[in-house]
Amino acid sequence: MGSRLVTQLGPENLTGASAVALANRIRALILDGRLTVGERLPSERALALELGRSRSTVTRVYGSLEADGYVTRLHGGSTRVALPHAAMPSQAHEESGAIDLSIASMDSTPGLYDATVRSLPRLAAMRGTSGYSLRGLPELREAVAARFTARGADTDPDEIIITSGALNAVNLVLSTIGRRGERALVEQPTFPHALEALHRHAYRLLATPVDAEGWDARHVTDTLLRSRPHLAYLIPDFHNPTGATLPDADRARIATTARSTGTRLIVDETTAELDIDRGWTPLPMAAYSPEVITVGSMSKIAWGGMRLGWIRADRSLISRLLAVRPSFELGTALLEQCIAVELLSDMPALTEHVRRRLRAGREAVREGVAAMPGIRMPHTLGGLSAWLDLGAPVSTAVSLAARARGLILPPGPRFSTGGVLERGLRVPITLPPERTRDAMQRLRAAWDDARHGEVGAAGEMPRDAVV
Incomplete structure (x- = not known):
C-alpha cells in the first residue's frame, strides 16, 4: 500500500x-490542507522507491x-510537514491585499x-428558559x-433537528451512524470538508464522477449494487463545485x-436554493425514500456568519441523533434560530436576492474567462461556483502561480479523493462583480505565469479552509 503523500500527489x-x-506539488498539498502540519512524510529512500x-x-x-x-x-530521523514562520494567518488575507477564492459565499x-x-x-x-435547544425551536423546525x-417532500417538524451549520449536521450524522472501515460512496469532485469528515470516521471512499454535464447515474447505481457501501454522500442540487443538478428520474x-x-444516503442541500436560471425545480431526494438523510444550511442563502443548519431524517434516526448530540454540543444558538424564523418567512425575497447576486457574479467570471485562451467555462445554471476546464493537467501550477499574484485559489485535486482533477479549477461566482473582476485579472496573470513555467514558491501564504 502506497504512502498517503504519493496518493495525494497522484502518481499518474x-x-x-x-x-x-x-x-511545488508537495508545497501545494500543504498550502491547501491536504497534508497537515506535523504529519510524517516518507523517508527519502521510501519515497524514492515509491516514485521510481x-x-x-x-x-x-x-x-x-x-x-x-x-x-x-x-538527522537520521523523520521528515514532518511544517509552515514557514513568516506565513501570515488566514484572517490577514484581506489586509495583505489577497483575494480569497477558497470561500464561495456571499455577503x-x-x-x-x-x-x-x-x-x-x-x-x-425566552429569557426565562434555560436557553439550551437540543432539538431546535419548534417554530423554526416548523418553518424548515x-x-x-x-x-x-412531506415533512413533519418532528423529523427535523436544527444544527450549527450543515457540516456540523454531517458530523453529527457520522458520529451517530458511522462505522469505521466501511465503504462510503462520494462524488468526484465534491465538498472537501465532507471528505475530511468521512476520512476522520475511517471510511474507505469510492468515487463516482461528476462534471458540469452531470452524473453517470448508471455508474452510481452499479457501484451501489457491486460494493454495497454503508453510506453515500451526494450533492444533487447545484453540485459543489460543478453546479450540476441531478434529474428527477436519476x-x-x-x-x-x-x-x-x-446504503444510507446523506444528501447535502446547502446549495439547493441557489437557482439562477435552471428553469425547472426537481423534487428533493427525500421525496423518493423515507430513509434519505438530508442536511441543509442558511449560510449560502443568508450569510456565512449564520452558523445554522438542519437535518431531516426519519423519527427513529432523529431519536438516535438527539441521544448522541449532547456528547459534543448542547444545541444551536437561539439568536440565529430566531433570525432564521424571520428569514424563512419571506423566502421569495431571499431567493431573489441570491439570484441577482449570483447572476452578476457569473457574468463577471464569464467575462474574465473569455480573456484567457485555453480555459473553458461551462454553462452554470446556479450554485456557488464555475468549474473551469483548463484543458490540461495544470491546476496545481495555476494555484501556486495565483498565490504569488495575491489570489487564494484551491487547485482541482483539493476536491478529489486521490490527487486527480488537475484539469479542473473552482472559481466562486459569489463575490461582488467588481471584486470578481479584480480576481479574474489576477487569475489571468497566474494563467500566463503557469503556461510559461513562471511559478514561484509563494511561501508567504498558509493553507486555507475551502467553503
Whole structure:
C-alpha cells in the first residue's frame, strides 16, 4: 500500500516531474490542507522507491521544502510537514491585499438586519428558559419542515433537528451512524470538508464522477449494487463545485437502489436554493425514500456568519441523533434560530436576492474567462461556483502561480479523493462583480505565469479552509 503523500500527489501526474515540480506539488498539498502540519512524510529512500526516482532527486525535493520552511527534518530521523514562520494567518488575507477564492459565499442578504431586529422580541420572550435547544425551536423546525413540504417532500417538524451549520449536521450524522472501515460512496469532485469528515470516521471512499454535464447515474447505481457501501454522500442540487443538478428520474433510481442495498444516503442541500436560471425545480431526494438523510444550511442563502443548519431524517434516526448530540454540543444558538424564523418567512425575497447576486457574479467570471485562451467555462445554471476546464493537467501550477499574484485559489485535486482533477479549477461566482473582476485579472496573470513555467514558491501564504 502506497504512502498517503504519493496518493495525494497522484502518481499518474508525476511522470518525468523535476525536483522543482515535485517540491511545488508537495508545497501545494500543504498550502491547501491536504497534508497537515506535523504529519510524517516518507523517508527519502521510501519515497524514492515509491516514485521510481533517484534518492538524490528526493533529497533535493525535501531540501527545497526545508529551506522554505515547509518541512522539518531530524538527522537520521523523520521528515514532518511544517509552515514557514513568516506565513501570515488566514484572517490577514484581506489586509495583505489577497483575494480569497477558497470561500464561495456571499455577503449577507439585505434583509438580515431587519430580520435580526424583528427576532429580538422572540429571543427576549425566552429569557426565562434555560436557553439550551437540543432539538431546535419548534417554530423554526416548523418553518424548515414547511419548506420541504412545499418542495414536494412531506415533512413533519418532528423529523427535523436544527444544527450549527450543515457540516456540523454531517458530523453529527457520522458520529451517530458511522462505522469505521466501511465503504462510503462520494462524488468526484465534491465538498472537501465532507471528505475530511468521512476520512476522520475511517471510511474507505469510492468515487463516482461528476462534471458540469452531470452524473453517470448508471455508474452510481452499479457501484451501489457491486460494493454495497454503508453510506453515500451526494450533492444533487447545484453540485459543489460543478453546479450540476441531478434529474428527477436519476434521483428516483439512485434512492431506490440505495434502499435495496442498505446504503444510507446523506444528501447535502446547502446549495439547493441557489437557482439562477435552471428553469425547472426537481423534487428533493427525500421525496423518493423515507430513509434519505438530508442536511441543509442558511449560510449560502443568508450569510456565512449564520452558523445554522438542519437535518431531516426519519423519527427513529432523529431519536438516535438527539441521544448522541449532547456528547459534543448542547444545541444551536437561539439568536440565529430566531433570525432564521424571520428569514424563512419571506423566502421569495431571499431567493431573489441570491439570484441577482449570483447572476452578476457569473457574468463577471464569464467575462474574465473569455480573456484567457485555453480555459473553458461551462454553462452554470446556479450554485456557488464555475468549474473551469483548463484543458490540461495544470491546476496545481495555476494555484501556486495565483498565490504569488495575491489570489487564494484551491487547485482541482483539493476536491478529489486521490490527487486527480488537475484539469479542473473552482472559481466562486459569489463575490461582488467588481471584486470578481479584480480576481479574474489576477487569475489571468497566474494563467500566463503557469503556461510559461513562471511559478514561484509563494511561501508567504498558509493553507486555507475551502467553503
